Amino acid sequence: MPRKQVQTCDPCKTAGEEIEATGYCENCGEYLCSSCFRSHSRSKATKHHNLMDKDNMPEESNSAIASSIAKIDIHKEGARYQKSKDEYSYVRDINVKAAGDAKCCFIVAMTLVSNHELVLADNGNKLLKLVDIERNVMKAILNLESEPYGLTTVSKDEVAVLLSNIYAIQIVTISGTISVQRNIKLMGQCLGICYINGKLYASLQNCVHFQILQLSGAVDKTIKPDAEVLKHCTFPDYIAVSPDESVIYVSDWKTNKVMCINMDGNMISMYQNELAMPRDIVISPLGSVYLCNRDQHVIFKMTPDLSGATVLLGPGDGLFAPQSMCCNTAKQHFYISSGSNTAEKCNQIKVFKWHKPDTDASM
Incomplete structure (x- = not known):
């Protein structure tokens, strides 16, 4: 069996850290390290997202699918907040x-x-x-x-x-x-x-x-x-x-x-x-x-x-x-x-x- 490509955590990468990913979020289209994976699964905003563990995560992210799903999710989330009285x-x-x-x-x-x-x-x-x-x-x-x-x-x-x-x-x-x-x-x-x-x-x-x-x-x-x-x-x-x-x-x-x-x-x-x-x-x-x-x-x-x-x-x-x-x-x-x-x-x-x-x- 060919070895899976090693992926790094996307949130950590944006902050300058190269940490191996141990999971993946289909909704966000992001690879996640163990710490970010736990945080993702516990946050009210993202705990309903479809998370994959290391054995099941894709070798390449499907950003087009993730983007379309995220658009649906963010409109649901937006309804949770009261808008400012400012215009x-x-x-x-x-x-x-x-x-x-x-x-x-x-x-x-x-x-x-x-x-x-x-x-x-x-x-x-x-x-x-x-x-x-x-x-x-x-x-x-x-x-x-x-x-x-x-x-x-x-x-x-x-x-x-x-x-x-x-x-x-x-x-x-x-x-x-x-x-x-x-x-x-x-x-x-x-x-x-x-x-x-x-x-x-x-x-x-x-x-x-x-x-x-x-x-x-x-x-x-x-x-x-x-x-x-x-x-x-x-x-x-x-x-x-x-x-x-x-x-x-x-x-x-x-x-x-x-x-x-x-x-x-x-x-x-x-x-x-x-x-x-x-x-x-x-x-x-x-x-x-x-x-x-x-x-x-x-x-x-x-x-x-x-x-x-x-x-x-x-x-x-x-x-x-x-x-x-x-x-x-x-x-x-x-x-x-x-x-x-x-x-x-x-x-x-x-x-x-x-x-x-x-x-x-x-x-």
């Missing part, structure tokens, strides 16, 4: 696939550098992309040494991009052209970064902890989480910091939790309801908390204390597997990427407009 409307799609891309796009992070320029971290093609979002033009592309995992604006002319696999953050100039200025070497595998008020915040795995860095790379502070945080946080993939720098928000797709911790590493609050693959978490300048809940295909607006969440956008708005997002408060636009494995979705950034000003952080 949001679809504006357009922005094509972010460059002519020379070898693979489909996988936009894991994005950040604004001006009201009309968006920088994208394309993990699938190992690229940074500078896009003029008014003219829908790809202005510049930068080839990276490794897959990017995090991205944050440092100034109108600079961004910081996280290259987790080589333990480095690169400071990149965005000014006409796009080029690397310098490297910040990290003492461990970093999963998420966020820049605010002259400080670079980083989340690190393998003994989960957080660091506050200067742009020179000097560490101002190391935040070691308390035991309660460590019970629920094993993979601090995306982080965001409140405007007053009093708390850090963390999303963990392995435990399906979102947490709020203070600057001493103590748990403040945690979202207790079911999540399914929470990804990017964004804080507006006025303190509103937004979350990409990927496998339920929705964007949540959450209270700052994480006691509640309201769906802003979902499957009925054309949303599918939201992976990363950012807010343009001047234009009242959301830009949202898809973590789908189909080209028609992952090569586009969806633009939505909100028609009610974000006047405060309450709901």
Whole structure:
């Protein structure tokens, strides 16, 4: 008998880990390691999916079938949530696939550098992309040494991009052209970064902890989480910091939790309801908390204390597997990427407009 092809876990692969798959989800069209398989079978959003063990899983995923089944499932799931009283409307799609891309796009992070320029971290093609979002033009592309995992604006002319696999953050100039200025070497595998008020915040795995860095790379502070945080946080993939720098928000797709911790590493609050693959978490300048809940295909607006969440956008708005997002408060636009494995979705950034000003952080 010919030996089956060895497959790796798709969710872990997107986070930079190569772990052998021990199962497969027909609905999602994804291979799963033992940890992700257990999580998939227990989550309210995915426990009804058709799961196969290692002996029965296919050698190649059938993404076309998985996509059609998932479309049915997400519309059922979308009915579970009460829509926000705020009004949001679809504006357009922005094509972010460059002519020379070898693979489909996988936009894991994005950040604004001006009201009309968006920088994208394309993990699938190992690229940074500078896009003029008014003219829908790809202005510049930068080839990276490794897959990017995090991205944050440092100034109108600079961004910081996280290259987790080589333990480095690169400071990149965005000014006409796009080029690397310098490297910040990290003492461990970093999963998420966020820049605010002259400080670079980083989340690190393998003994989960957080660091506050200067742009020179000097560490101002190391935040070691308390035991309660460590019970629920094993993979601090995306982080965001409140405007007053009093708390850090963390999303963990392995435990399906979102947490709020203070600057001493103590748990403040945690979202207790079911999540399914929470990804990017964004804080507006006025303190509103937004979350990409990927496998339920929705964007949540959450209270700052994480006691509640309201769906802003979902499957009925054309949303599918939201992976990363950012807010343009001047234009009242959301830009949202898809973590789908189909080209028609992952090569586009969806633009939505909100028609009610974000006047405060309450709901």
